[in-house]
Amino acid sequence: MAFDEKVPAKPIDFEHDVIQKRPETTQTGLGRPGALSPTPGILADEDNAVFTTLAKLVDWARSRSPWPLGYGLACCAIEMMASAASHHDLSRFGAEVFRSSPRQADVMIVAGTVTHKMAPRLRRLYEQMPEPKWVIAMGNCASSGGEFWDSYATLQGVDTVVPVDVYVAGCPPRPEALTEGVLRLREKIARGG
Amino acid sequence: MAAEVRPALKRSDEERQIEEGAEVILPVSEDEGIETEELILNMGPQHPSTHGVLRLVLRLSGEKVVQCVPVMGYLHRGLEKIFEWRTYHQGIRYADQSDYVSNMLNEHAYAGAMEAIGGIDVPRRAEFIRVIVDEMSRCASHLVWLGTYGLDVGATTPMLYCFRDREEILDLFEELCGSRMNFNYFRPGGVLYDLPPGWLAKLSRFLDRYEKHIEDDYVRLLESNEIFLERTVGVGEIPPDVAVAYGLSGPIARGSGVEVDLRTARPYSIYPELTAMKPVIERQGDAYARYRVRVGEMRLAIRLIRECIDKLPGGAVRARLGHVWKCPKGEAYYTVEGAKGEVGIYMISNGGPNPFRAKMRGPSFVNLQILPWLLKDRLVSDAVAIMGSLDFVLGEVDR
Numbered sequence: 001m002a003f004d005e006k007v008p009a010k011p012i013d014f015e016h017d018v019i020q021k022r023p024e025t026t027q028t029g030l031g032r033p034g035a036l037s038p039t040p041g042i043l044a045d046e047d048n049a050v051f052t053t054l055a056k057l058v059d060w061a062r063s064r065s066p067w068p069l070g071y072g073l074a075c076c077a078i079e080m081m082a083s084a085a086s087h088h089d090l091s092r093f094g095a096e097v098f099r100s101s102p103r104q105a106d107v108m109i110v111a112g113t114v115t116h117k118m119a120p121r122l123r124r125l126y127e128q129m130p131e132p133k134w135v136i137a138m139g140n141c142a143s144s145g146g147e148f149w150d151s152y153a154t155l156q157g158v159d160t161v162v163p164v165d166v167y168v169a170g171c172p173p174r175p176e177a178l179t180e181g182v183l184r185l186r187e188k189i190a191r192g193g
Numbered sequence: 194m195a196a197e198v199r200p201a202l203k204r205s206d207e208e209r210q211i212e213e214g215a216e217v218i219l220p221v222s223e224d225e226g227i228e229t230e231e232l233i234l235n236m237g238p239q240h241p242s243t244h245g246v247l248r249l250v251l252r253l254s255g256e257k258v259v260q261c262v263p264v265m266g267y268l269h270r271g272l273e274k275i276f277e278w279r280t281y282h283q284g285i286r287y288a289d290q291s292d293y294v295s296n297m298l299n300e301h302a303y304a305g306a307m308e309a310i311g312g313i314d315v316p317r318r319a320e321f322i323r324v325i326v327d328e329m330s331r332c333a334s335h336l337v338w339l340g341t342y343g344l345d346v347g348a349t350t351p352m353l354y355c356f357r358d359r360e361e362i363l364d365l366f367e368e369l370c371g372s373r374m375n376f377n378y379f380r381p382g383g384v385l386y387d388l389p390p391g392w393l394a395k396l397s398r399f400l401d402r403y404e405k406h407i408e409d410d411y412v413r414l415l416e417s418n419e420i421f422l423e424r425t426v427g428v429g430e431i432p433p434d435v436a437v438a439y440g441l442s443g444p445i446a447r448g449s450g451v452e453v454d455l456r457t458a459r460p461y462s463i464y465p466e467l468t469a470m471k472p473v474i475e476r477q478g479d480a481y482a483r484y485r486v487r488v489g490e491m492r493l494a495i496r497l498i499r500e501c502i503d504k505l506p507g508g509a510v511r512a513r514l515g516h517v518w519k520c521p522k523g524e525a526y527y528t529v530e531g532a533k534g535e536v537g538i539y540m541i542s543n544g545g546p547n548p549f550r551a552k553m554r555g556p557s558f559v560n561l562q563i564l565p566w567l568l569k570d571r572l573v574s575d576a577v578a579i580m581g582s583l584d585f586v587l588g589e590v591d592r
Contacts, residue, residue, distance in 0.1 A: 070241050074268055074588055075293035075374060077245070078337065082363075085340075085356030100241045118246060118267045121238055147286070150278065151271040172374050 063189035069105035070098030073112025076139040076172040083175030102128040113141040114155040126162045143167045242577040245587030261568040269591040276551035289375040292589040295334035295532040300379035302529040306538040307381040309525035319383035328494035334532035345581035346424045382512030425481040429579035443534025444486040449478035455530035469496035480582035557585035
């Protein structure tokens with residue numbers, strides 16, 4: 001074809017060119033029903049109609065923005081701040097809005113060592129949070145007592161006081177590890193946990 | 194003869210009642226012609242501005258704070274007892290946990306106390322590396338303070354910038370010793386590892402960026418911010434004689450014009466050799482002066498690290514102590530100028546595998562005791578601005 005030759009005009013195919021088809025996605029809840037889809041109850045058809053039950057839709061919506069309670073105890077709190085700050089940016093996963101009041105929070109991230117003196121306050125804060133609520137035990141101290149396993153003043157794991165959904169290991173866990181914990185919690189919430 | 198009780202250690206029945214929330218009969222005061230009943234306001238232990246788990250019980254008359262009773266111990270983990278149960282080398286890891294924002298400085302105090310008892314000579318290269326990581330740790334601590342203090346007084350942006358630079362410092366630390374926060378890097382007679390190849394070049398490139406960030410971002414964002422100036426200038430003034438009487442140290446004392454910097458006043462490591470080492474002193478004594486001191490210390494740290502990089506000698510980074518090192522009998526008190534003040538370890542050894550006693554002097558604990566004095570007759574809205582300017586870490590207060 002010479003360079004000055006015109007390209008013959010193609011007739012517009014309405015079905016093919018005008019209607020933008022939604023690309024198939026593997027995001028939680030919006031994929032085709034199949035082995036790759038993490039939530040088999042929700043399926044997206046090609047023409048953007050979603051068939052699901054209301055409960056599953058609510059679970060999916062809840063999992064998108066678990067707001068944590070701004071509640072630092074010890075060293076892990078600094079890493080929690082770091083994961084919410086500019087470099088690691090937890091807001092990519094909707095969990096950066098640290099609420100100062102337990103009444104507005106969904107997730108309690110227990111970041112640090114829980115002492116015997118703090119445990120009743122922690123329990124009270126947990127009870128003040130509205131349902132549904134989840135708990136992430138961040139770090140070894142909150143998960144199992146960690147390096148304070150023989151201390152006379154600390155609690156051996158926060159699961160002796162409140163039910164824990166996700167344990168994040170590390171001393172302190174890297175911000176990436178906390179992000180992974182939040183993602184696991186999102187999966188759990190989307191499954192209806 | 195009965196021991197004389199210092200007034201600061203006495204706790205009145207009324208304070209105890211307020212702390213326990215027992216029935217306290219509050220007086221009715223008349224202020225500007227309006228009859229006001231006094232009110233007890235409980236702040237913490239879960240409060241975003243107490244920087245951890247401090248609890249303050251404030252007695253208010255209208256907007257004014259009449260009395261402030263700090264309640265501590267919500268993070269008491271028994272560190273000093275754990276020091277006695279662990280061997281000398283294991284204890285270094287626990288010294289990290291005390292002031293968890295500037296971990297390297299605690300380790301320095303702990304390792305220094307061991308060296309003072311054992312009479313160990315530290316190789317010169319190790320001393321230089323120690324000063325480099327100490328100053329980096331001090332920067333990391335001041336960056337966290339600057340960011341959170343911005344949040345306290347209503348500026349959200351500095352925190353995002355401060356954590357950007359802190360991440361770079363932590364990345365360098367991670368390359369050096371494998372951990373971002375609890376490093377376990379110091380050893381009696383040196384440090385654990387030598388610097389990795391290319392680390393110093395990375396550090397000096399970071400310092401160039403960081404130096405620019407201090408002037409372009411932090412100083413410009415805060416010092417030209419009308420709200421920040423309004424809330425800090427002239428707020429929480431500490432006269433020098435009060436600072437000395439309360440035993441304050443670190444940036445708080447230097448912000449009040451007390452010329453106490455242990456790096457020059459009680460020299461340790463190689464600080465006397467460094468020509469860049471000049472303490473940062475401000476005279477006003479208010480929250481703004483303390484901010485100026487901390488920013489000045491970040492600039493000072495850059496100069497100190499650069500000088501250390503220039504003068505860094507070769508050689509070993511760890512004294513040869515043999516496979517099983519036993520601390521001889523003896524006792525020592527070793528102090529380091531921490532990010533918050535005088536970090537000291539008083540260690541007694543009876544020749545066994547564990548320290549007989551390791552007492553830690555946490556500067557935050559000593560600095561915190563001025564808070565009731567500072568908050569008295571102040572507005573309750575200034576309480577957070579004053580408290581934040583003291584820069585305490587609850588891990589060190591409660592230990």
